[in-house]
Every structure is written in C-alpha cells, then in structure tokens.
Amino acid sequence: MRLQASAALVCAALAASAVAVTTPARAATELTYMLWGAPSEGEVWRSVADAFEAKHPDIKVKVEVNDWSSYWQKLRVVVAGGNPPDIFAMDAPLYPDWQSRGALLNLQPYLDADPKALADIYPITLEAYRSDDGIYGLPRDFQTIVLYYNKDMFDAAKLPYPTADWSWDDLRRAAKALTLDKDGDGTTDQWGFWSEIGDPEPFWAAVVWSYGGDVISADRSHTLLAEGPARDAWHFIAGMALDDKALPTPEQLKQYGTDGFSAGIAAMTVSGHWVVPEYAERNFAWGVAPLPSGPKGRVTSVNSAGFVISKTTAHPQEAWEFVKFAAGADGQAALAKLGLAVPILKSVAEGPAYLDQPGPKIDQRVFLDALSYARIKPSFRGYEEWSTVVGDALLPVWNGDAAIDDALDEIGPAADDVLKAQH
C-alpha cells in the first residue's frame, strides 16, 4: 500500500514538473538546416542561427554540417526517405536537378508578400535560382574567379606581378618563365601555373568564353565546348600544359596534395574566394589580380551557393524567416568574416564587414569588380554526370596520354548522350 502511494506521489510530482516546464513558452518549432562545409563554417552558421533565435524565440534552428561529398550523399538519402531537412544548402549547378524533381519549395509567394527581400542582392547571383514559375532558392554568397599569384616566386624570378592588363598570352609567358627545376635533379619542382581542370569552374570555361566559344547551347541540349573558337581555347590550355609543361600533370600534383598553389609548387592559379582562408595560412606572400583577357575580351565565371527549403517541410513560414534572415544584413555580415566567399548583399559587400574582413590584406574589390565581366557557371539538369563525362575524357590529355583533339571529338557525343537522357 505504502509503496503504491509513494509511487503515485512520484508520478504526480513528475507530471506537475513537466507541466511547469512546458507551460510558460509555447512549444518551439524546430527547424533543421543542413549544409556542407568545414567545422569552422558550422560554427559561424551556429552564431547566425543564435542571432536568429534571439529575434524569434519560438523557433529553434538545428545546424548540421557535413563535408561536401557526404553532404550530397546524405541529403539524397534523407530526402528519398521522406525525412528531408527543412532548409538545406544548394550549389547553383546542381539546383536544376533538385528543382526539376519537385523537391524544393517555390519561394515566389513569400517574395511577392515581401517585395523588398531581394532589393539589395546582386541580380546575377539570383539568376541561377530562377525557374519558369518562380524562385526556388536564394543565394547565400557568391564566388567570382580571379588570378592568384605567389609574390615570392615572382620576386625570385625578378618578374613583374600580374596586372589588370594581362592577356592569357602574358600569363602563358610568365608561367613558362616560372617553371623551374630548382634543385637541378632533372625533374621540374616549380610550375608556373596550376588549376583544377576537371570542372568548367574555375579555369577552362572562362578561357573558352574569352576566346568567343561557349560551353553548352542555350536550350541545354548540345555541348559546344569542342566547337569553333572553343577549340582554340583548348589548344591554348594544351599548349601551356603539354608544350610548355608549365602545369603539373594530375599525376605529378598528387605527390604534393590536391592544390598546387597551396602546396607552394605553382606560381599562379585561378580560383574563387573559397581558398583565401587556406592560402592565408601559407608561409609565402601572395596577391590577387583580375583574370587575364582573351581575344574576345575578359570573361570570368560566377557561381552562387544558396539555400533552399524542402517542399514537404511542416514549417514553410518559419523556414522562410530563417532564409530571409541569413540572406539579410546581419547574416551576411557574419558570413563575410569567414572569408570563404563574397556576400550577396551590395551594402555588406561594399562595407567594412567584407572589405576589411580579418585575414590577409588583399584587394577584396577584385572579386566585386569581376561581377562586371562575369558569366554564370553553367547549370542544368544532369550537370554532375555531364561534368564527369567531360572531366574524365580530358584527364588522359593532361597526363600526356591522349591528344587534345581526339579527346574533344570524343566528348561531344558522350556529353550529349547525358543531356539527351535528361529530356
């Protein structure tokens, strides 16, 4: 009897305390935000989420960070399993794959209700997220491609630093002069240039465009990267890589890591802002300059990472509030401090949060000015498979095992097969 009584008492006390805990605040809405990135990015996003929670006490945001490849794998599994995060990060080239399959929420109604939401955003960064019937995602930052150069290597060779007047031929000449066998053992140990060369960004799309060629037709049905003036661009790249041997081959690069500039074996590279925090830790001096121009002018590539809301989220309004906050001035200023990208808001990008960000003293305006001659990184359904077909076919060329023209002849039909399968 006594045992029962005390048990009942304990239960009653527990129930009372549970009521006491839950009654004051309304049950909080919990949002999950999944993104790719390094742990340091997760921390900054956590601080953005904290600032958001302070303004919206009834919403809690759970920030979940994964590295790039596990992010996409995990995202596919949770979305397919019917348990998607409310908000998740998106890369513009992959956006059509997700948007066209109906996984994303149309933000148009929210934008219509809040016409000022887009007012300060650089228009070009929004373009990739526009679809026929609305906008299904917002950019969170952007990347323009610029030229990075190792000042120590230029100084040692007594060469002038790259300028805004450079053409691709100037770059090629300098790269050749900076390719050296420093220890005299018969093998090259310093190259004039290195760039990631599988994906159109950062290097080859910009060269193809500045030669007057194109990557893909406007209706996304035909691969153009091997046609007309684009071929001249490829011959230029192949000349640097194979005739001058001014680029480490992929096999050579593997011995030093994945980024030749960061490893201190290449005097120049082209890249977006995402490398700045890593290069800042290197023990050599470096600077940035605008991308060189080609026969048809100067063209660079711009890409924007963004976020999207799951179509099946139970809290679309709250998720929209978070996206709006993160794309707004406070969120953007916090992200600018990371130094991994350029803010999408003009007011933040041209203010101290971006221009005077902590880290290396480089000319941050080069990244902003690049918008005036930038084209959007190609983006279409089937992008990942298409870029794999292109990158894999070119790899033997960079290792010296295949001729550039043979590889280009092969790419056209194989890449078009991928595009055809998407229609």
Add this chain to the structure above:
Amino acid sequence: MPPHGLRPQGRDRAWLLLLLAPTLLGLLLGALGSVVATAGLSLLHWDLLTPPGWAGLENYADLAGDRGFLKALGNTLAFSALYVPLTVAISLGIALLLNRRVTWVGLFRALYFLPVITSPTAVGLIWSWIFAQDQGLLNGIVTALGLDPVRWLGPRMVLVSVVIVNVWGAVGEGMIVFLAGLQAVPRDYYEAARIDGARPRHQLLYITLPLMVPSLFFQIVLSTIHAFQAFDYIYILTRTGTGGSTLPTVVYSIYRTGFGFFRMGDAAAQSLTLAAMILVLTLGYFRLQKRWGMPA
C-alpha cells in the same frame, strides 16, 4: 563421418535456433531484404526524389550501350583475371612455407596477416607514395638502377600496380585458410609415403594438394567475390580530382550511377548483373570440383 558434437539434438536444437536468431534475422531482413529490394529497383526508373516508374527490363538493356559501365566491366574482368590466380597461388605458397617448424614462424605468420587487419585507406595512401612518379619509393629504386622512371599509376601500369596492392592485402587471409587446410592433413599419410620412398615433391603433388582441394576451392570462390567487389585500394590509388577514377570498376560505377547521377534503377541493374556473374562463376567452380570427385 562428422563428430557427434556438431549435430545438435533435441533441446539443443531449440537453443541453437534461439541463439542464432539475432544473426539469422539480421541476415534475413538486412542482406536478403536488400537483395530483393535491389532486384525490384532494377525494374524501375527511380531518381530518389520523384515517384519511381516502371521500366521492366529497360535498365538491363541499356547497360549494353552504357559506355561507363562497359569500361568498368572490362576493368573488373581484367583485374579479376590477374588477382584471383595470383592471390591463390601466392597465399598457398606462403602457407606451405610457414607450415613447417621454421624459426620465428609465428612472427612471419603475423607479418603476412598484418595487411588484412590494417585500414585500406591508410595503407592505400602509403602505397600511393610508393608508386608516386617523381618522389616515389619504387621510382627511387628504379632510377638508382639506372632505368627510366615508370609511371606506376599511368594508363599502362595502373592495372598491374592496383593488382599488386590488392594481392598484397589479401594473401594473409588466404594463408590462414590454407594453413588450416594443411594442418588438417593427417600426419600418418606422410609417414606412410616416406616409408614407401616418396620424395617431398611427390608428397606435395600426391598427398598435400589433392587433400587441399576443398580449401583451394573455398579460397578461389572467396577471391573471385573479393575481386568483383574490389573498391577501397582502387579508389584511393586511382581517384581523380573530379571524383572519377582512372581505373573505374563495376562497384565504383554502381556507386556513382546511383548516388551521383540520380539513376538508382540503372545502379540496381548493374548490381544484379555483377551478382549474376559471381553466381555463374561460383556454380562453374562447384561443377569443376564435383568433377574432381571432392565433396564441397
């Protein structure tokens, strides 16, 4: 005749079933369930995000024209043709050498087994340094001998290099299987043979090897399955900057097709094709073994 202890009777049988139930259930739901699900998926068009649509045998028919898959299949077959005989022969050789009273026999056995229990990712990285073009260990030796450096992971040598690493990683396991087989051969057979004047060579050919057929068979089947599923070392040694591989195998193609390219149905069809090939090969081995008159 099998010892009585191996055949559970009466109450023991119930206990056995109860104790095995967790594993059996796991196998049934996990392994068998996913096999059935994969078979079902292979008949559908499914991109993970939109509802699946019926494809019938279309995914299988498409494999014949899928450049990526055909290339991967060729690589897997070439890899297996080198890997299986080499692994079986070398691990048998090591087992024969270490089945005697050699000094340090325990140490040698442990050394040969070491690769089996080390992480393929970590060891794979060491191998990529060994094979590196300008600063690699192997090319250091090659150039010291006055020869031209070899591009070990270049298109002409990559298959051989990858086979070397995989065989190196697998002989330890084969050695254990063969050592167990060797120690099961009754000592008196050799004694009788010696009395009849058989030399060591004859003992090997007429006693050891015939009695080893079940172990050999087991090891060949196992190596074939491993060869068809090889992934870890190959991925580490041959991956490219774009997430591709200079020697893509079928397992690699399945992974990319399904999780990279939103083509789950095609990936499932590739999986089943691979499984069917392993099944046919294993059945072939079974027939061969029967012909040799040895019980499985």
